[in-house]
Amino acid sequence: MTHGGNIFEIQRKYNINKDNLVDFSSNINPLGIPESLKTLIIDKIAELECYPDIHYHQLKTIIAEYYSLDQKDIFVGNGAAQVIYDAIHAVKPKMSIILAPTFSEYERALVSHGSKVQYHYLEEKNNFNLREEDLIGAIDDSIDLVVLCNPNNPTSKLIKKDNIKKILDKCKKHNTFLMIDEAFMDFVEDDESYSMLEDYREYNNLIIVRAFTKFYGIPGLRLGFGISRNEKIIASVSENTIPWSLNTFAGYFGQVLLSEKEYVEKTYNWLREEKKRFVKKLAEIEGITVYIPSVNFILIKIVKENVDVDILKERLLKENILIRDCSNFNGLSKKFFRIAIKDPILNDRFVDSLIKAMDYSLEDKYK
Amino acid sequence: MTHGGNIFEIQRKYNINKDNLVDFSSNINPLGIPESLKTLIIDKIAELECYPDIHYHQLKTIIAEYYSLDQKDIFVGNGAAQVIYDAIHAVKPKMSIILAPTFSEYERALVSHGSKVQYHYLEEKNNFNLREEDLIGAIDDSIDLVVLCNPNNPTSKLIKKDNIKKILDKCKKHNTFLMIDEAFMDFVEDDESYSMLEDYREYNNLIIVRAFTKFYGIPGLRLGFGISRNEKIIASVSENTIPWSLNTFAGYFGQVLLSEKEYVEKTYNWLREEKKRFVKKLAEIEGITVYIPSVNFILIKIVKENVDVDILKERLLKENILIRDCSNFNGLSKKFFRIAIKDPILNDRFVDSLIKAMDYSLEDKYK
Numbered sequence: 246m247t248h249g250g251n252i253f254e255i256q257r258k259y260n261i262n263k264d265n266l267v268d269f270s271s272n273i274n275p276l277g278i279p280e281s282l283k284t285l286i287i288d289k290i291a292e293l294e295c296y297p298d299i300h301y302h303q304l305k306t307i308i309a310e311y312y313s314l315d316q317k318d319i320f321v322g323n324g325a326a327q328v329i330y331d332a333i334h335a336v337k338p339k340m341s342i343i344l345a346p347t348f349s350e351y352e353r354a355l356v357s358h359g360s361k362v363q364y365h366y367l368e369e370k371n372n373f374n375l376r377e378e379d380l381i382g383a384i385d386d387s388i389d390l391v392v393l394c395n396p397n398n399p400t401s402k403l404i405k406k407d408n409i410k411k412i413l414d415k416c417k418k419h420n421t422f423l424m425i426d427e428a429f430m431d432f433v434e435d436d437e438s439y440s441m442l443e444d445y446r447e448y449n450n451l452i453i454v455r456a457f458t459k460f461y462g463i464p465g466l467r468l469g470f471g472i473s474r475n476e477k478i479i480a481s482v483s484e485n486t487i488p489w490s491l492n493t494f495a496g497y498f499g500q501v502l503l504s505e506k507e508y509v510e511k512t513y514n515w516l517r518e519e520k521k522r523f524v525k526k527l528a529e530i531e532g533i534t535v536y537i538p539s540v541n542f543i544l545i546k547i548v549k550e551n552v553d554v555d556i557l558k559e560r561l562l563k564e565n566i567l568i569r570d571c572s573n574f575n576g577l578s579k580k581f582f583r584i585a586i587k588d589p590i591l592n593d594r595f596v597d598s599l600i601k602a603m604d605y606s607l608e609d610k611y612k
Numbered sequence: 613m614t615h616g617g618n619i620f621e622i623q624r625k626y627n628i629n630k631d632n633l634v635d636f637s638s639n640i641n642p643l644g645i646p647e648s649l650k651t652l653i654i655d656k657i658a659e660l661e662c663y664p665d666i667h668y669h670q671l672k673t674i675i676a677e678y679y680s681l682d683q684k685d686i687f688v689g690n691g692a693a694q695v696i697y698d699a700i701h702a703v704k705p706k707m708s709i710i711l712a713p714t715f716s717e718y719e720r721a722l723v724s725h726g727s728k729v730q731y732h733y734l735e736e737k738n739n740f741n742l743r744e745e746d747l748i749g750a751i752d753d754s755i756d757l758v759v760l761c762n763p764n765n766p767t768s769k770l771i772k773k774d775n776i777k778k779i780l781d782k783c784k785k786h787n788t789f790l791m792i793d794e795a796f797m798d799f800v801e802d803d804e805s806y807s808m809l810e811d812y813r814e815y816n817n818l819i820i821v822r823a824f825t826k827f828y829g830i831p832g833l834r835l836g837f838g839i840s841r842n843e844k845i846i847a848s849v850s851e852n853t854i855p856w857s858l859n860t861f862a863g864y865f866g867q868v869l870l871s872e873k874e875y876v877e878k879t880y881n882w883l884r885e886e887k888k889r890f891v892k893k894l895a896e897i898e899g900i901t902v903y904i905p906s907v908n909f910i911l912i913k914i915v916k917e918n919v920d921v922d923i924l925k926e927r928l929l930k931e932n933i934l935i936r937d938c939s940n941f942n943g944l945s946k947k948f949f950r951i952a953i954k955d956p957i958l959n960d961r962f963v964d965s966l967i968k969a970m971d972y973s974l975e976d977k978y979k
Contacts, residue, residue, distance in 0.1 A: 248663070248666065248855065249663075250662065250663035251663065251665070251666055252662060252663075253664075253665030253666075253667070253669065253670075254665070254666070254667065254669075257669065263662075268662070271662070271663055273661055273662075277658070277661055278657070278658070278660050278661055282660075283657050286653065286657055287654060287657075290645070290650050290653055290654075291644070291645070292832055293645050293649075293829075293830045293831070293832035293833050294640055294644055294645055294829045294830070294831070294832065295617065295619060295630075295635070295638070295640075295831065295832060296615070296616075296617035296618065296619075296638055296831040296832065297620075297831075297832055298618075298620030298621070299615065299618055299620075299621070300620070300621065302620065302624065303620075323690050323834075323854065323857060324854070324855075324856055326854045326855050326856060327854050330854050334724075350855065353851075353852075357701075357851070357852040462660075462661045463660045463661070464660070464661070464662065464663040464664075464856070465659055465660035465661065465662060465663065465664055465859055465860030465861075465863075466660050466859055466860070467690075467856060467857075467858075467859045484720075484724070485724040487690065487691070487693045487694050487697050488615065488691075488693050488717065489691055489693060489831070489834060490690060490834075491834075492832055492833055492834045492859050492861075492862070493832030493833070494832075494859075495859070496832075
């Protein structure tokens with residue numbers, strides 16, 4: 246398993262104290278964890294002595310209200326990762342289509358549950374945008390499940406809801422399920438044009454995966470949820486999921502959701518301004534192509550000869566900066582990396598460090 | 613899923629504030645969570661912003677030292693529940709033997725992974741002790757996996773290591789795996805006569821499941837681990853497990869393990885004294901049979917006519933006491949329930965309440 250955010254491994258491998266690392270490899274909201282979560286954790290420490298509610302009733306009630314869903318259609322998991330695994334276990338696909346490049350856990354979960362995988366390659370010439378008509382052409386009776394990631398990781402590209410509906414209609418004709426991972430959708434201000442949350446009730450072959458991990462800056466808490474109108478899917482997840490999958494604190498996260506409207510606004514304000522500013526600065530750097538991001542992370546291609554991500558990663562680590570090497574994404578190469586958008590000071594530091602790291606003449610410095 | 617400790621459900625169903633409930637249904641150390649865990653959680657709140665170490669290297673290192681295991685043989689999970697699921701996914705059994713009565717999650721996990729299940733009934737006339745020769749007789753080439761729980765839940769009965777070795781030898785002849793859930797073994801002072809931890813290296817067909825849940829009073833933290841010398845099992849778990857399965861706090865639990873020697877001593881002292889005292893008081897109550905427990909929970913049979921666990925549970929709930937109805941354990945009936953051993957004051961309160969609840973003449977009181 247190779248993912249971003251593996252600061253513990255970097256610490257072991259390079260002997261860099263993880264607390265000194267600036268982790269651009271993990272796409273987490275730089276506002277940090279909400280204050281109300283800190284209070285909640287301190288309040289609920291003694292409750293670790295009790296089993297969490299095995300049905301997570303309160304949490305599901307609040308999620309249903311917050312996102313205007315029906316509570317019976319919701320299931321929760323120990324991070325979006327478990328939601329993905331549980332959904333795939335319920336669908337039991339034999340043949341699935343996934344995007345390339347995309348988040349690697351879909352393939353891992355599919356293979357683990359006995360599904361074969363076909364790749365639908367996103368093309369560099371289209372800036373890695375999905376051409377829905379191509380994907381629709383690939384769906385036939387042999388396909389049990391199509392997995393989309395919207396916005397897609399690591400490309401940071403969105404798929405419009407209208408196009409998703411066309412894909413869903415084609416899927417329906419072939420008894421094919423569509424699973425859409427919307428783990429980063431909370432960062433999208435005009436999400437009603439992209440998210441299927443509002444329209445999920447119309448589709449019996451749709452499963453949506455969501456997470457609080459990225460938006461609320463809590464990858465260490467482990468909390469995701471799934472939505473499906475399909476009663477068999479919900480029943481199967483309920484029958485097969487590992488019990489008590491959320492820890493006590495995650496089980497109470499609904500309270501944070503209700504009290505952090507300001508955090509949401511602050512996040513929107515930061516991302517709206519800083520995405521524009523940071524991308525502009527990055528675009529001025531010679532030797533890289535910046536793919537315009539839709540959310541809080543950016544895919545970048547190195548277009549300079551003799552520089553690849555191995556070199557860049559090593560050089561940036563010497564400046565205590567960690568980037569996400571994207572060479573292990575199917576469909577990408579040693580020329581690609583991904584970074585998170587952070588606060589202006591850290592982003593400026595990144596720009597300066599990247600300019601230096603891209604410069605051949607500094608080769609001696611890095612020896 | 614019906615388990616003990618479902619205080620949230622009781623709160624919803626009976627409109628009793630869960631904080632007023634005395635929960636004898638969940639077998640948790642009454643000493644409460646260790647002080648060092650409270651400190652650790654407060655210290656590490658900010659670290660929720662980082663992904664936990666995907667390999668949980670520090671935790672595994674400490675577990676290996678603490679229990680004298682080889683680190684490479686350890687895998688961790690989101691509670692013993694995930695360890696059980698991951699182990700079964702790795703073994704991929706088609707036919708398995710489980711005890712009856714026993715913890716219900718083995719069967720659930722087995723069925724979820726496509727295994728058929730045979731029950732090996734523990735007999736009331738033997739006080740629900742396992743007769744290993746009977747079990748050995750049932751193992752043949754058709755059996756892929758045998759699951760034991762030692763001490764067994766809900767009977768609180770131990771199986772001697774010498775007998776387990778005989779079972780393992782028979783399993784070996786038939787290429788059968790043995791999974792032993794030792795979730796309550798930390799409560800056993802002379803565990804070297806029962807636990808397979810010391811001898812696990814000798815058996816390639818053995819998987820041991822352990823948990824910190826019960827001993828350290830932390831069912832809300834979610835933390836268990838598995839041990840196997842079989843490299844294929846370890847590799848399969850590593851390939852198939854859900855990533856980041858432990859939350860940040862659970863990932864640091866090793867630090868608690870190292871600093872809580874006094875907690876362990878206190879627990880032994882409490883259990884040694886209180887088990888004897890509580891069982892003696894219970895044994896004096898008319899109309900019940902108390903099965904002598906090996907650890908911190910007790911199986912009890914109602915031998916009075918016209919009283920069953922439904923009546924008793926309702927009556928005790930009126931005293932804000934929750935017991936574990938054992939009628940849904942295969943091999944038991946409406947006459948059985950399980951209680952945890954708590955501190956002397958609560959145990960005495962339980963004895964008084966049980967005496968009253970068993971009394972017919974008080975029927976009016978409960979109407």
